[in-house]
Amino acid sequence: MTESNSFSRSSDIIFRFGLDPTLNRILVLTALSESDHPLRAKDVYEDLRQRHKLNRVTVYRILDLFAEKGVVSKISSGERSFCYCACFGRWLQGHCHFHCTRCGKVECIDKDLLPLDEEALKNRLSMDVQHIELRLDGVCTSCKAKGTTRAGARKPS
Ligand SMILES: [Zn+2]
Numbered sequence: 001m002t003e004s005n006s007f008s009r010s011s012d013i014i015f016r017f018g019l020d021p022t023l024n025r026i027l028v029l030t031a032l033s034e035s036d037h038p039l040r041a042k043d044v045y046e047d048l049r050q051r052h053k054l055n056r057v058t059v060y061r062i063l064d065l066f067a068e069k070g071v072v073s074k075i076s077s078g079e080r081s082f083c084y085c086a087c088f089g090r091w092l093q094g095h096c097h098f099h100c101t102r103c104g105k106v107e108c109i110d111k112d113l114l115p116l117d118e119e120a121l122k123n124r125l126s127m128d129v130q131h132i133e134l135r136l137d138g139v140c141t142s143c144k145a146k147g148t149t150r151a152g153a154r155k156p157s
């Protein structure tokens with residue numbers, strides 16, 4: 001996809017969620033949607049600042065606004081650490097994520113692998129469900145390939 005295509009797509013999505021498609025917002029959403037896995041706010045910022053004049057606070061604020069409005073999913077990846085996933089173009093909302101407890105990487109998991117009947121769930125619970133987050137924790141493929149080396153691994157809590 002060419003840059004201008006991703007730009008106009010990001011702009012459309014932002015607009016559809018009732019937000020103003022400002023240049024900074026478009027840049028942030030484009031960076032997220034071009035990644036094949038969810039990104040930390042820090043990663044988005046590091047990626048963008050190489051090419052654009054954006055400060056860290058702006059990037060963090062935009063990501064939180066997107067998460068609040070449902071443009072992207074905010075996924076917890078360990079204590080006090082979060083990743084952001086641009087749900088569009090991949091699988092729509094409702095897919096879950098895998099978090100590697102060794103390297104900390106977060107990956108998207110195809111919705112079909114963990115089907116969740118959101119309607120049935122909402123109908124059977126008396127609570128008002130507004131958001132569902134499913135996270136699988138474990139060891140990712142590349143850490144598994146590295147075998148039993150546990151350097152840098154967190155102590156199991
Ligand atoms: Zn890993």
Ligand SMILES: [Zn+2]
Binds near residue numbers: 087109
């Ligand atoms: Zn995802």
